[in-house]
Structure formats: C-alpha cells, structure tokens
Amino acid sequence: MTNLSVNINKIATLRNARGENVPDLLKVAADCEAYGAQGITVHPRPDERHIRRDDVYRLRPLVCTEFNIEGYPSQSFMDLVLQVRPTQVTLVPDAPDALTSSAGWDVASNMEFLVSVVDRFKAEGIRTSIFVGTDTDNIRQAAKTGTDRIELYTKPYADLYPSGPEKAVAPFVEAADVALKCGLGVNAGHDLSLVNLEYFHSMIPRLSEVSIGHALICDALYLGLEETIHRYLNCLK
Ligand SMILES: CC(=O)[C@@H](O)[C@H](O)COP(=O)(O)O
Numbered sequence: 001m002t003n004l005s006v007n008i009n010k011i012a013t014l015r016n017a018r019g020e021n022v023p024d025l026l027k028v029a030a031d032c033e034a035y036g037a038q039g040i041t042v043h044p045r046p047d048e049r050h051i052r053r054d055d056v057y058r059l060r061p062l063v064c065t066e067f068n069i070e071g072y073p074s075q076s077f078m079d080l081v082l083q084v085r086p087t088q089v090t091l092v093p094d095a096p097d098a099l100t101s102s103a104g105w106d107v108a109s110n111m112e113f114l115v116s117v118v119d120r121f122k123a124e125g126i127r128t129s130i131f132v133g134t135d136t137d138n139i140r141q142a143a144k145t146g147t148d149r150i151e152l153y154t155k156p157y158a159d160l161y162p163s164g165p166e167k168a169v170a171p172f173v174e175a176a177d178v179a180l181k182c183g184l185g186v187n188a189g190h191d192l193s194l195v196n197l198e199y200f201h202s203m204i205p206r207l208s209e210v211s212i213g214h215a216l217i218c219d220a221l222y223l224g225l226e227e228t229i230h231r232y233l234n235c236l237k
C-alpha cells in the first residue's frame, strides 16, 4: 500500500501572508487526516518562509498518522527533529536560500556525514529517508548509509510526463527496483499531481509513500480539500 503524506508547507505560506492564524495550520492538518491522508509532511526551512519551528512543535501532539519532517540536517534541524521525534525524517540537501528542493544527495561525497546523521536519528527510533535522484549507483551508496528508505525526487518525471509518460517513468522504475533489492523502502515526491500520480504509482506499485504538497494545495483551491485528497487517494489504489 502506498501512503499519501500531505505536505502542508503552502498552507503556512498563505497563513504567514497576513501574520495571523488564517488558515489554521493545525486544523488543516487534522482535516487532511480526517479526509484520509495517511501522513503529514512539513519542511521547516531556515528562513521560516512557510513552516515555522513553532508549527512543528504544535503539530506533533496533533498528528495521529505519520509525521514526516523534511530538511537539511543542520545542527538546528537535528535538534528540532530529536526534540519532536516524528515518525520519519527526510534528509534533503537544500541550501538555506533554495527556492525549493531541486536535487537529491550526492551520497558518496557526503557518506560520512549522512552515516552519522542516519545513525543519530535511528538510535532514537526515527525512521530515516534520504532524498535522491534515480542514479542507481547513488542509490546503492544510499543503502550503505543504513537509511531505512530513500525518497525519489520526482520533478524530472513530472517535467517529462506530458511529452512521454513511458520515457519519463523508466528511470524511476529502475531506481525503485534497485532500491528495493538493496532492502530500502521507497518514497517519492516533488511535483507529483493529479495529472501524473496514477501512472507513476501503476508503474511502481511498491512505493511506501508519496509526499505531495504544492499541486495538491493548488487543486484544493478549485476542488476543495476533502475532494482533492479523495482524488489523490484514488490515484494510489
Ligand atoms: C523535498 C521536497 O521536494 C519538498 O519538501 C519540497 O522541497 C517542498 O518544499 P517547498 O514547499 O519549500 O517548495
């Protein structure tokens, strides 16, 4: 079964626009779970452009599905995660000023660092996931870190999908196959949408989780949050 984890970053973006509490991030998270989402994802970036550290603390007691925190493992980020103890932490190689995540880790070049971070989180019982591209040698290196899972960066798939779904998904099918054979769980995310998700899942049915935010929240502006979440869940059946 592939879990849908709703990334609520963009709810925080809208909330921050007026400096008050509308929309209420915690209510949206609870509603996403009530509508069937199997997880909530947040990406507290250093500049707190959307999700703030305080949001992460306030969300923790409320999230009753899987709580996934994404970010670059700076000391500040690690301290936050170790205090909050989510279900899963997803390690992302983003620079502090990155507009959004735009690449996975070069694992071999960061092996010692990633091993130490993975060890620290796993010692506290927090599931680990490393954000990577589809390069299969890099995925084999990721397995050597001891991480529980990888998360496949799916923007390249989303970009190519309109011009050729089969060509777009092929590297991801191979990458997932290699990861699973290495004993890794496989998550996926970034720019997945109602346009491209069902095909992606049909070609990689053993995905553990997709984390989806930007497109889902945009869809909800037209369809409503409950209907939108139901449509995304239907893509994962
Ligand atoms: C790792 C990943 O792909 C998502 O966390 C993405 O980076 C969302 O971040 P923004 O919502 O800040 O674009």
Ligand SMILES: NCC(=O)COP(=O)(O)O
Pocket (backbone or CB within 6 Å): 007, 041, 070, 151, 188, 189, 190, 191, 192, 211, 212, 213, 214, 215, 216
């Ligand atoms: N890990 C991907 C994520 O959490 C959401 O990415 P996006 O759907 O906002 O592109």
